[in-house]
Amino acid sequence: MTQRFLSAGLGLARHIDRGTSLLGRAVAWLTLLMVLLTCAVVLLRYGFSIGATATQEVILYAHSLVFLGAAAWALQRDAHVRVDIFYRRMGNHGKALIDLLGSLLFLLPMCLFLAWNCWDYVAMSWQRQERSADAGGLPWVYLHKSFILLLVASLLLQGIAQLLKTLAVLGGVQGTHLPASHEEHL
16 A cells, blocks of 8 residues: 555545534534423423423434434544453554454444345335324434434445544554544543
């Protein structure tokens, strides 16, 4: 691998990182919305005996977006779950090698498997313009199911960014592929 290829890959990885960070920060704000809406639902139900099915479904949609939309951001920030008995003792080169193998053997195949298996599920929902089965529910169940594809696309892109960064470490172009605050998390 040439230094030029690795440097170009790092540029692409930085663009993907910016998009991932933007998406992750945006969906993180939905947690505040979820708290406020949950308080409103409880107040309406127990204070005024008013049901709020659509609001409860908005909370469900927001909850889905928080987890499915922020998964790639967690990967980018190295905040995902990892059994790191040996990993934390390794140097940058060893960590990059483990992460490269993990991405190639687990992350990318899992993303492709999910894409393959959920595509028809989401497409059928769009074709039917699937609506909530509950009276007063939201008419956008097909959008809710599409969040799965958001997970797949964002994880796939971030996985590619992680691969490019680990290749840069292994090629000697960069010292580490981990975020600057990684050591604080250990």
